[in-house]
Amino acid sequence: MTEAVFIWSEATVARLKAMVEDGGSASDISNILGCSRNSVIGKVHRLGLAFARGWGQHETPAAKQKRDRAIAVKAPPRILAKAPAPKPKPKAPPAPEVDPTPKRWPKPEGPEAVDITALRAGLCHMPLWSDLRKGGLYCGKPVAIEGLSWCDACRQLVYEARPIRSQEEAQARAQRQVRQLARSGAFA
Known part of the structure; x- marks a missing residue:
């Protein structure tokens, strides 16, 4: 354009x-x-010129005085009623204490614990510190399957098992997939 x-x-x-x-x-x-x-x-x-009226000035001073006088005459005095005092909010019960390290996290340091400089592929990358305890050691145990980042013990801490889907959800998912394939022309 x-x-x-x-x-x-x-x-x-x-x-x-x-x-x-x-x-x-x-x-x-x-x-x-x-x-x-x-x-x-x-x-x-x-x-280097300037418009007669500056930015935001849309009326002459005489017109503004005339408008202000008209508003002052027309506006009745406002009577403000006092707002009722706000009711005090009930205090919330104290929050229950939560264990800062769920699932026995972090793991205690073992003899295989290594620092970042000794950490390499094939060793568990699970950090052995929390917000409460600073440190720089990692688990360091050998991983069970090549390509994973955690040993078996740490993998149980990291991953949570997915809930088993019901039969109805599985059927609904299969029907959606069939509809998508039909729309794409896979059955034509």
């Missing part, structure tokens, strides 16, 4: 200066000259 480029000739610049001095707004000038409002504002700024 291409936009028409407005070229400021000496004649249009002279018209712009005259309209700004007459108190024209950027919108009015842009409509007359056939360019965008932003181009008018930019050109006025680059020429």
Whole structure:
């Protein structure tokens, strides 16, 4: 999409200066000259001119005084009622204490514990510290299956068994898959 480029000739610049001095707004000038409002504002700024009204000043001081007097006469005095005092909130019962290390986490350090510099592939990467106890040792036991990051004992701490899905959920999933295959044209 291409936009028409407005070229400021000496004649249009002279018209712009005259309209700004007459108190024209950027919108009015842009409509007359056939360019965008932003181009008018930019050109006025680059020429060092200023619009008759500053930003946000849309009425003359005399018109503002007249409006303020009319508002003062029309507005009845407001009577504010006192808001009722807020009821005190009931205090919540103290939260039950939670064991900060669920499932015996972190594991106690064993003889295989290694620091980060000795940790390599094939060794358990389970950290042996918590928020309460800082340290830098890892489990270090050999992993049971190549490519895993944890030994059998640590894997039981890390992973939770997924709940067994009911027969109905399995059937619904199979039906969804059949519908998706049918939509894709697999059975055509």
